[in-house]
Amino acid sequence: MSTNGGPKPKPPSLRLEGVSVMRGGRPVVRDVSLEVPPGEVTTLLGANGAGTSTLVLAIGGVLRPSAGKVMLGDRDLTGNPPERIRAAGVAVVPEGRRLLPNLTVEHNLRVATFSVPRDQKKERTAHALELFPELEKRWTAQARLLSGGEQQMLVLAQALVSGPTILLVDELSLGLAPVIVKRLVPTIEAVAAAGAGVLLIEQFANLALSLAKTAYVLENGRIRYSGTAEELKSHPDVLHSAYLSGEGAV
Numbered sequence: 008m009s010t011n012g013g014p015k016p017k018p019p020s021l022r023l024e025g026v027s028v029m030r031g032g033r034p035v036v037r038d039v040s041l042e043v044p045p046g047e048v049t050t051l052l053g054a055n056g057a058g059t060s061t062l063v064l065a066i067g068g069v070l071r072p073s074a075g076k077v078m079l080g081d082r083d084l085t086g087n088p089p090e091r092i093r094a095a096g097v098a099v100v101p102e103g104r105r106l107l108p109n110l111t112v113e114h115n116l117r118v119a120t121f122s123v124p125r126d127q128k129k130e131r132t133a134h135a136l137e138l139f140p141e142l143e144k145r146w147t148a149q150a151r152l153l154s155g156g157e158q159q160m161l162v163l164a165q166a167l168v169s170g171p172t173i174l175l176v177d178e179l180s181l182g183l184a185p186v187i188v189k190r191l192v193p194t195i196e197a198v199a200a201a202g203a204g205v206l207l208i209e210q211f212a213n214l215a216l217s218l219a220k221t222a223y224v225l226e227n228g229r230i231r232y233s234g235t236a237e238e239l240k241s242h243p244d245v246l247h248s249a250y251l252s253g254e255g256a257v
Contacts, residue, residue, distance in 0.1 A: 018045035018172040018202055019080025021066070021097065026075035028058075028065045035061045037228040038075070042221075043173055043204040048195060050207045050215035050236060053225035053249055059208045060102055062225070063177045067099035068092040079173065094122055098171035100162050102178040102208075108151035112142050112161060115150050119165035127170070135164035138194050156187035163194060174198055177208045192218065212246050224249045 021043040028036040036058045043049045053059045064070045066077055068089040077084045084092050093099075107115055116135065120128045136143050139160040145153060150161060159179070166174055176195065180188040195218060199205045209215035216222060216236045224232035224239070226249040232239060239245065 018096075018204070019082070020044045021173045021204060021206070022076075022078040023062075023066070024076040024078060026062070026065060026072045026077065028061050028070055029073045030061060030070070034073075035228055036065065036072075036225075039225070039228075039230055040075075041223050041230065041233065043206045044221075045172065045204045046199060046202050047221070048199050048205045048207055048219045049221045049223070050209060050219035051223045051225060052209065052212050052215060052246065055210075057225045057249065058228040059225055060177055063099060063101065063175055063208060066092075066097065066175060067101070090122065093169055093171075096170075096172035098166035098169050098174050100166045100174070100176045100179075102181060106150040106158060106161060106165075109149055111147050111149055112153070113146050115161055116142075116164060116168060119168050123169060128168075131168040131170055135167050138167065138197065139164050155183055156190070159183060159187070159191060163191070167198065171203055173204045173206070175206045175208070179207060179209055180211055180214060188214065216240055 023039055023041050026036060026039045027034060039062060041051070051059055051062070061070065065072050068087050068091070071086045079095055079097060082095060084095060084097065107118060110118070116132055120131060123131055141157060142160055142164060145157060150158065153161065163176070179191060179195070195205055195207065207215055207218060216239060219236040222232070222234065222236040222239045223230055224245055231249055232242070232245050
């Protein structure tokens, strides 16, 4: 244990150990092992239908793995409900910008801080607004009236107010103009630089590989590649094959 003034303990890694997930009675994710270390961006690439979104839902507790373990450091999170996984420090930004559309920006963030200790709510919200000052200007607007970019900022802010040690972002750039994506990228970098581990699931491989240190490629529910992002850039054949071979899973 560190004493006051000593170094902070290093945040834990998220590890998947042989995780398999079934949907509709058939295997979608098969024996996946990967690690998301603290303080850096890790990317998981795959075509539509490769199983990336299913894997994210299993990590976040929405789906229960049929085999394997989801570990946060020494803590086994496998099969825990979403609220317990979030409380443990794993925040998920799912695909599709899921907000409470008739609530304002303010109230969407209030809902997200429900389980945050009372003395930290104000500080966490202020930090999210530092990252996304655009949201403060839209504070009283209903979420459904926000632009796609503003909605993505809001779902990221909702995840960040929980103070996660691990942040999972499924399809950061989906449906967004390049200028908006460029605006969001420094936030992902800042979260990692502050010590959290980030797992970025992204259709645009070049964007993901420019941010990540480590990369995994999921093909038909299995890990086809694991290694450095830099090395994967020099193996375009791996990416090309993976992006052409989706089986219709999600």
